[in-house]
Amino acid sequence: MAKTLRWGIIGTGGIAHSFTGDLAHIEEGIAVAVGSRSLDSANSFADEFDIPRRYGSYEEWSVTPRWMRSTSERLIQCIVIT
Numbered sequence: 665m666a667k668t669l670r671w672g673i674i675g676t677g678g679i680a681h682s683f684t685g686d687l688a689h690i691e692e693g694i695a696v697a698v699g700s701r702s703l704d705s706a707n708s709f710a711d712e713f714d715i716p717r718r719y720g721s722y723e724e725w726s727v728t729p730r731w732m733r734s735t736s737e738r739l740i741q742c743i744v745i746t
Contacts (some may be wrong), residue, residue: 671697676698681709684698696716696717697716702720706720728732
């Protein structure tokens with residue numbers, strides 16, 4: 665049995681939806697946190713994908729595990745924060 669990779673998702677847009685939805689089809693990955701510019705957006709996304717940790721800013725999110733999926737400029741800014 666493969667180890668499960670725990671993912672922190674940054675952003676709640678189309679790429680994040682697609683990637684997180686795909687995680688449901690594999691045993692090797694699970695989304696454990698989501699960060700967004702607003703807590704409402706993070707909560708909505710987390711409710712949709714049953715993600716336990718939700719953050720209403722990228723700065724808050726940056727203290728969670730560093731595993732993420734994003735293609736946005738915001739990703740670079742979050743890496744600089746951490």
